[in-house]
Amino acid sequence: NAGVTQTPKFQVLKTGQSMTLQCAQDMNHEYMSWYRQDPGMGLRLIHYSVGAGITDQGEVPNGYNVSRSTTEDFPLRLLSAAPSQTSVYFCASSSPRGTSNYGYTFGSGTRLTVV
Amino acid sequence: GIQVEQSPPDLILQEGANSTLRCNFSDSVNNLQWFHQNPWGQLINLFYIPSGTKQNGRLSATTVATERYSLLYISSSQTTDSGVYFCAVDGGFQKLVFGTGTRLLVSP
Numbered sequence: 001n002a003g004v005t006q007t008p009k010f011q012v013l014k015t016g017q018s019m020t021l022q023c024a025q026d027m028n029h030e031y032m033s034w035y036r037q038d039p040g041m042g043l044r045l046i047h048y049s050v051g052a053g054i055t056d057q058g059e060v061p062n063g064y065n066v067s068r069s070t071t072e073d074f075p076l077r078l079l080s081a082a083p084s085q086t087s088v089y090f091c092a093s094s095s096p097r098g099t100s101n102y103g104y105t106f107g108s109g110t111r112l113t114v115v
Numbered sequence: 116g117i118q119v120e121q122s123p124p125d126l127i128l129q130e131g132a133n134s135t136l137r138c139n140f141s142d143s144v145n146n147l148q149w150f151h152q153n154p155w156g157q158l159i160n161l162f163y164i165p166s167g168t169k170q171n172g173r174l175s176a177t178t179v180a181t182e183r184y185s186l187l188y189i190s191s192s193q194t195t196d197s198g199v200y201f202c203a204v205d206g207g208f209q210k211l212v213f214g215t216g217t218r219l220l221v222s223p
Contacts, residue, residue: 042213106158
């Protein structure tokens with residue numbers, strides 16, 4: 001099935017540990033992005049990419065790194081986990097606005113707890 | 116930056132009732148979207164509606180970009196409509212700026 005695949009679905013980390021959240025899409029979308037969702041809040045943008053090799057920071061980038069070596073994959077790295085990074089993380093992809101198939105597709109999310 | 120406000124924050128309906136959710140945004144935008152997050156956390160794109168009106172079954176949406184608001188109508192609500200409804204606007208380079216959502220509970 002076409003879509004955005006995120007792994008893992010759940011993760012518990014200890015403070016200071018590092019990890020990578022994986023995101024892959026098979027729709028050949030140019031745009032990919034990472035959001036975090038905290039209780040009672042909407043989604044906030046962490047990092048985004050407008051194509052392979054191009055990434056930029058969003059609203060809340062501190063403590064996270066990204067890279068985009070292929071169109072399909074956009075991993076999010078937590079460098080040194082902190083309790084403030086406990087959240088639900090969503091990856092999304094879209095084609096450029098103005099294209100016939102424009103629209104966002106979200107992954108099912110990764111629930112991360114940092115203890 | 117762009118501010119997005121949604122109202123009401125919470126809504127409880129009896130099955131079969133109609134409802135209207137509102138989204139106000141602070142800047143003129145040409146890309147507004149509505150999403151539904153179901154109780155299992157999955158985000159589903161409902162509408163891309165920069166202006167005008169669209170309908171999809173029991174749901175419809177209207178955006179008046181010149182007055183900086185959008186409305187989502189849910190008619191004959193069903194328990195499966197429960198969840199959180201988000202509107203989001205393009206903050207540039209297709210970076211979505213989300214509102215804080217309207218939490219809807221439809222009881223049987």
